[in-house]
Structure formats: structure tokens, C-alpha cells
């Protein structure tokens with residue numbers, strides 16, 4: 416129940432001490448007809464990343480899945496990933512850390528020449544022909560260092576204690592405010608906290624590898640990259656920031 420975290424939100428809150436995956440549970444709730452529900456867990460035993468990858472989810476981290484039924488076309492689903500990433504980045508920045516977004520779904524801490532992943536977003540949805548039937552934005556934020564190369568956690572970075580409850584509360588409020596906004600405002604907020612824009616990038620897309628300079632993000636969340644001879648819009652892929660290039 417919401418009482419387990421004492422959260423105050425315009426959603427139904429379902430809390431689990433441990434669960435396989437909050438996104439898996441949100442899908443189950445959606446298939447049972449639920450909406451506007453947030454599944455929160457203290458630990459996951461089978462946390463999911465994109466493309467069948469896994470998400471390390473030790474106890475004490477933030478594992479949240481927000482289920483809703485936005486009245487928008489399925490093609491706009493990527494906007495919710497961007498909104499989830501902006502909300503997460505804002506919540507992390509409020510603790511004083513310099514968080515930025517790596518397109519499309521990573522939240523990084525940027526210090527000197529190193530980037531460490533502190534959070535990731537996984538959006539899953541069911542589309543109908545002209546509208547989204549249900550959509551889950553899954554957000555994982557590390558509290559402790561998960562012990563993965565290139566990853567870090569809030570408690571590992573901050574000297575003072577971070578209240579999990581207060582953090583999740585801010586995250587939900589921030590997401591709630593963003594998801595009501597029009598696509599252009601979401602993109603504008605995204606640009607403000609992007610790590611990727613202006614960088615030389617190497618993006619592995621389903622159609623091959625693209626190397627160039629990331630110059631913008633455009634609806635519904637595509638990365639615009641200038642290569643040597645053309646400008647391309649990438650709708651999905653794994654992005655790597657290239658240093659010293």
C-alpha cells in the first residue's frame with residue numbers, strides 16, 4: 416500500500432518489498448484493466464533493461480513503474496521515455512549532483528571526463544491503431560553502487576543521507592507535471608538537461624551504425640545526427656558518446 420512509503424500522489428500506489436520486475440507487474444495490472452497506478456519495489460529479482468538486457472536491482476534502490484493510458488497515438492510513446500528521463504534527472508539534480516541525460520534513456524553523472532550511469536528508463540506499451548492502450552514508464556535509480564562498471568548510485572556519490580521516500584515523491588511529482596505538457600515543452604525540458612547534444616556520438620541503430628555529431632532531439636524523441644554527408648533522425652538505438660574525437 417501507499418502507506419509503506421507514505422507517498423502522496425495522484426496515483427494508486429502498489430508497494431512490494433521485493434518483486435521480479437515492477438514493469439512486468441504493471442503490465443499484468445494493465446491487462447486486468449488498471450490505470451494510473453505506480454508499482455514501487457525495494458528490490459527486484461529480474462529487473463529489465465531494454466532489448467532483453469537486465470537491470471541490477473539490489474535492495475534499497477528506486478524501482479518504479481508508472482502505468483497510465485494517455486490519449487495519444489502510439490508513435491508518441493518515446494516522449495514518455497524522455498519525460499521519465501527528465502523527471503529522474505531533475506530529482507537527482509535536486510540532491511546537488513550534476514545529472515544529465517544520454518539519449519535515449521540513460522541518466523548519467525558527469526564529472527570531468529567520466530560519465531557514470533545512475534538511472535535508466537524502460538518504457539513498455541500496448542498500442543491500438545490510433546491510440547495507446549496502456550503505457551508503463553519504468554524508472555530505476557541506483558542508491559548504492561550496483562557494482563557494475565560505469566555505474567554509480569546516489570548514496571555512493573553523496574555524503575549525506577538520501578531519503579528514499581522523499582526522492583520517490585519528487586520523482587513522481589516531477590513526472591506528473593511533465594507528462595501533462597505538450598510534446599514541444601517536453602523536448603525543450605529534455606534539451607536543458609541533455610548530455611548528448613553537441614557530442615560526437617556513435618549510435619548502433621537497428622539499421623546499422625551511425626557516427627556523427629548529435630545536434631538536436633525532435634518529435635517524438637528522435638536524435639538528430641549530422642554525419643559527414645547527411646543529417647539523419649534516429650528513432651531507436653544505443654548511443655555512445657565519443658571522447659577526444
Ligand code: BT5
Nearest residue numbers: 436438462463464465468470471479535536553555561566
Ligand atoms: C535501461 O536499460 O537502462 C532501463 C532500466 C530500467 C529499469 C527499471 S527498474 C523499474 C522498472 N522495472 C523493470 O524491470 N525495469 C524498470 P538499458 O539501456 O538496456 O541498460 C541496461 C544495461 O545497463 C545493462 O546491460 C548493464 O550493462 C547496465 N546496468 C544494469 N544494471 C544497472 C544498474 N543498476 N545501474 C547502471 N547500469 C546498469
